Amino acid sequence: MNSKHFTLILLLFATVVVKAADPAEGKKLFQARCASCHNVNKKLTGPALAGVEDRHSEAWILSFVKASQSMIKAGDKAALEVYNQNNQVAMPDHPDLDDDHIRDILAYIKEEAGKAPKDDAPFPRPGQTQPNLMPLTIYNMPFMIAYIMLVVVMIILLVFLVNLKSYEKHMEEKKHD
Incomplete structure (x- = not known):
């Protein structure tokens, strides 16, 4: 006891x-x-x-x-x-x-x-990602030329559509005269 x-x-x-x-x-x-x-x-x-x-x-x-x-x-x-x-x-x-x-x-x-959260995510966290920027070189020149050509084609198309609209407006005015 x-x-x-x-x-x-x-x-x-x-x-x-x-x-x-x-x-x-x-x-x-x-x-x-x-x-x-x-x-x-x-x-x-x-x-x-x-x-x-x-x-x-x-x-x-x-x-x-x-x-x-x-x-x-x-x-x-x-x-x-x-x-x-x-x-x-x-x-x-x-x-x-x-x-x-x-x-x-x-x-x-x-x-x-x-x-x-652990750092073993299957993808990088947003704050840890670094952009893979490449300066203009011979290796990415075809991309740049294609990009510039696309921009030029779009500008030409826009100018054409504006002129077409102007032409249609002009034709409408002639009809009414």
Whole structure:
């Protein structure tokens, strides 16, 4: 019976100490605190946050969110790099966020990053396509000549149709006279 009490107390203690990160709570916090400068998948004022847990350790992220300016002033190499890569725009410190809140935000970021479309589409994305422009050379000269000839033929046809209409109008006037 003593071991049952001990197990129950240990289980309760573990439940209190180890709280799983909550992406839903993280979304609320992200939208309230982070979304004005950050996006999960694209750079805004601050960097895109997808994969941030791969670029930095959790302990570093926790410290940076709470006191980024202190880390920059202290000369933290990674903090200075982030600061300089983002046009030296200072991230406000968030000392009121505890570690669990920041972990919730990280869980939300990880969840959102997983929803992003992969780059393995069967066709290039519009922003990644480059036009295949070829300057005028001997190889595309026949196309250019054919194009110019088509434009000339269309102009001649239009002039002919205008003159035909003018001729018809002139003939109508002669009939009435």
